[in-house]
Amino acid sequence: MSGGRSFGARDRLILVLITVVELVVFLDTTVLNVALPSIGADLGLGEAGLGWVTNAYLLAFGGFMLLGGRAADVLGPRRVFAGGLVVFTVASALAGFAETATVLIGARALQGVGAAVLIPAQLALLTAAFTEPGARNRAFGVWSAMGAAGAALGTAVGGPLTDLFGWPSIFLINLPVGVLALAFLRLLPADSARGGSARLDVPGAIAGTAGLLLVGYAIGALGDATTRGAATALLGLGLVLLGCFVFVEKRSPHPLMPLRLFAIRQVSGSAVVNALVGAAHVPAFALLALYLQNTQHYTATESGLAVLPVAVVNIVISRSLIPFALDRLGAWRVLTVGLGLQALAMGWFARLPEHSTYLVDVLPGAVLLGIGLPAAFVGVTAPAVTAVAQADAGIAAGIVNTAQRVGSGLGVTALLLLAELATSSYRSGLTIAFGVAGALAALGAVLTVVLLRTSVVRTEKAVL
Template sequence: MAERVFDRRDRLVLLLITVVELVVFLDTTVLNVALPAIGADLGLGEAGLGWVTNAYLLAFGGFMLLGGRAADLIGPRRVFTGGLVVFTAASALAGFADSAALLIAARALQGVGAAVLIPSQLALLTASFTAQAARNRAFGVWSAMGAAGAAIGTAVGGPLTDGFGWPSIFLVNVPVGLVALVGVRLLPPDSARPAEGLRRLDIPGAITGTTALLLIGYAIGALGASGTRAIAAGLLVLGLALLAAFVVVEARSPHPLMPLRLFTIRQVSGSAVVNALVGAAHVPTFALLALYLQNSQDYSPTRSGLAVLPVAVVNILASRTVIPYLMDRLGAARVLALGLGLQALAMGWFARLPEHADYGIDVLPGAILLGIGLPAAFVGVTVPAVTSVDTADAGIAAGIVNTAQRVGSGLGVTALLLLADLITARATTPPDTAYRTGLTAAFATAATLAALGALLTLTLLRTRSAASGSAANDTVSTPTRTAHVRKA
């Protein structure tokens, strides 16, 4: 007996938010296979090409707290609209860039737009879908789009570059952004007054917090290269000092960018810790799998990208079927633990990749497990945080949790790729065997991080009702909402 969860307007709102979510996360990986073409056209070496990628990722992670608080103070629909304008304009600028400096600047601007969009999306979902069944379905679809974005980006980047040239990987965002801007009027209106919100925006906190996250993000990425390790260590120390200063500023501010009281809410602080492990485990897995397929199995970049496409397909199918069902019956914490457990199994499966792989036996099962585990973890880790706070704090709660994943991703990629390199370099076996040994160790470490996340979920995020056996109430209770919401 199927219950009607969404009406036509609900479906349009969900389509608008989740398609933008897909494009934002697709842009984290879509240019990977286009980097050689970009380097040839714009005269960029490896270091410069690294900045084409990192400019987006650093700005994405660094500005997310500011984006989250702006959504709370100015209004999520206004901030979503502004972020969409910035992201779309930056995509057009990147597509028409005729110099390396312009492309890198455009990528950084894209990252700022993405950082503003994600927290406002979560605040809009929370306000738009108030009934539990509708909210579970909406967050399930949203999480699948984010989780699928990286896999889809890897898969479509090659064909776009081969067929239309590297500018197409950016220009494809423009029509999506323009159509989304037309649909913004469907979103619930804001109750916040923008002028008053701007006056309450914590500028000292924004400067210290954003600068700290940018420096820490850059330092984490640069620690993996011997040539930049010394300066990266210094910048890491400076970033941590600024982070400490940020905490002091926030403790004294009458209107803090990141209210420290939120960390006393177990669902917020626990979700942040677990989401850092989600990022540290799954993001390196895509990189490690691409390295194995291309360097050990002689896959082309396009074929390697298509090999992970089942992750995206299973993501979307699971989000429309099994994940909402599990959310209704098990609750967010158990779904999160299950998702991380499936990820651990997938990464453990990849840790046994042989010298000569059979795709259907050695790769596809792990991809299917990952395709179910990723959206389950994304929705399970998001719902507790944004539904345990008042609407006035939903944006910054989303910003905290998603910033934790960005930081965890950077740490995970740096640490696991460095681990693979060290083990490969020290192995006494033939080079091919040594290379797979390094990748195996990195996959096994990723599996351990995912399993640790599952354990912490059951420790930190299970509610009292869940512990007593009421799975339906395992999602956190939602406090009284003060902002305008539309009944789903």
Template sequence: MTILDGNVVTVAMPAIQGDLGFSGPGLAWVVNAYLIPFGGLLLLAGRLGDLVGRKRMFAAGLAVFTAASVLCGVATGPGMLIAARAVQGAGGAMASAVVLGMLVTLFPEPREQARAVAVFSAVGAAGGALGTFLGGALTQALGWHWIFLINLPIGVASWVAAVRVLAPENGAGLGKGADWPGAALVTGALTLTVYVIVGSADRGSAVTLLLASLALALFAAFTVRQARTPRPLLRLRLLRSRLLTGANAVQVLLIGTMYGFQFIGALYLQRVLGYGELLTGTAFLPTPVVIGVLMLGLSARAVGRFGAHRVLSAGLVLIVAGMVLLARAPVDGSYVTDVLPTLLLEATGFAAAMPALTGLAMSGVREEDAGLASGLFNTTQVVGGSLGLAVLSTLAASRTDGLLARGVELVPATAAGYRSAFGVAAALSAAALALTAAVLRPGPR
């Protein structure tokens, strides 16, 4: 639900704009207002989950997210919707940040943990892949309000289940790590980073560079403080874990590829092949189906038999192959021959790679740091997705504009821009494969 709400609004944008009177530039903030607090608060929420109890943080996040969803659904103007989306993003960060930490402590046995991580990855992937379809279906059938109001029964049921099923835990206590100045620095740095990425297309390069430099300065100040304070928010020894830092770096490249593929792929279907919103969403349905079936049925067993590194590498090879195929997508292409094979390759590769990558990231983490590591892993997921989307969409637009200026017709120029973006996405996934071979290769037994 929290991942789905990051992109469920994309298809409903025209309806929201017509109903609430958004300006063109202001409409982007329906998405950005959710992503910025979501990405900025994940690390802090993960650490607070370690200190006050992950169950408490999870339940509180669900409550905030569900209440904000209702406010989004009843919004009567742009300001109210954007404010409610920001609160929704904060609640999503609170709930999402501690999930992996809960999983690795609930399922300490390696085989059970692999199955739990596979289920977690399948649910997250399904949320991302189903967002476009459900956004179009709900908007067309019931109106855009219901893309938010549908969260009320789901959120209430999830909250009741969490309170009843999850075992209570006290956490380490706020006195053992409540570095509030450090929390302010890292939250400001992450929030500014996501803001720079998602709004880069609307600002000049000088302003973007200035904001990026400020974000780097905040990160540097946070690092210095963590090295000197007796009770750090982030124990820097955590970053010395080769598996954790390597897996997070690979994830930035992998998620950047997949987010860009989904966004640019949907635009290719609409603007080149002429698909409507609902048909575009339906065309992507094989992705969550394949991911769900493979993750729930085969991923954990494959990791147990062949090892996480080999399964991750095999998945990345399939993703690279799919992006190379899509980089040849023609103007007069067809769904069956030019799009569906790529969807199947990408879905199969992601179903293999993501659970293996998640398991590698969390395998060397102590229990007292599980929430923080979970928040870090989710943070790089948001940053990677935002970065991939910004880079690939900007590249596609720049290539298209250049061809239009040279007199090329709109549809061929648009298709050429998308092919350039898919080629860069193939390079990103190839870089993830190379980094996996160099950094995540298992040592001697």
């Protein structure tokens, strides 16, 4: 479809369709953060219940990713993308009109299932739609921008939406996007004929999904002293289930996650590095919000707007510089630079003073993070999904993105605990936590050179 030097009108529409849905999916990971007090007041939820409004989405998002990836390979990425979009849109409507806490939490979990199905299908569709290397590089660059921008934009727009229209609006804004995307599904590449023997591995799906859900829940609960004992037990059970999952996959004729893929260095290496990408950057947003609100006395909305430059810069960089860099340097070098810039950003934030000036002390780090994030996103994703056959592109995407979700959960729990417990000084705790986040990003850069280093194939740059 994209065999020429430039994108046609159809290619542009395909890219807009896939990446706008991507933006909304990742925006929903953070958009409700500043709306939680309003939700709690309206629905009678305490801190524990409000935590589930957030975690229900994140757990389902991470837990069902492998199943979503394999479903895209077995059933076809366009069909699975459509199904995931319907689930996500309906769940968003349920969340927006929820009148009880139970309905809202259930809707958020259903949103997470839809998101887990959508992301691997999107990546499989991109590899099918953009086959010429230069065009694929530009498409992945735009995709990475939307994913990296989503979390920052969610933080920025959640406050104003809640203040102007009420908390249901943060979910209802998804509806027009979902409806319009469904109306243009025919633009996407048609699913190729699937073999009659292809089927989903049900035992593997049950063991793998249950194991990931338990591990994801336990990681989040480890941060609370009152739930740490139960969380440790559930973590052990989750790891046992994941062990059972590997046992089942070795013997299944139609495995949910073919273990042979881990023999491909681009897949296994990308999974390891992407776990570090998540562990480094996701906690940074939470740590920065804590710093701005608790020590600089920003309001929630001001704190959200303070990270908006991260989204703006990464969109600009992804549209202009990253496709060129992928063509000239290769994905592993782009990833190395991206993680290096993230490490510099964390180091900058680690030196934030007790009394800061935004333009001098905060903005430079935000700009560095805005450049580094999309470079890391596209650099770690592209090698895995392009190194496997098209029939395995969905599960390769699922493996890499599941690794980031697990890394994010571990990073948030560990670094927030570190910020709280490392020293008696709250400010010093944040400094140490940012320093560890920078070290994780630097480790990811080193492992990229060790695990993902390849020769560079120069290609013609596609023109968008």
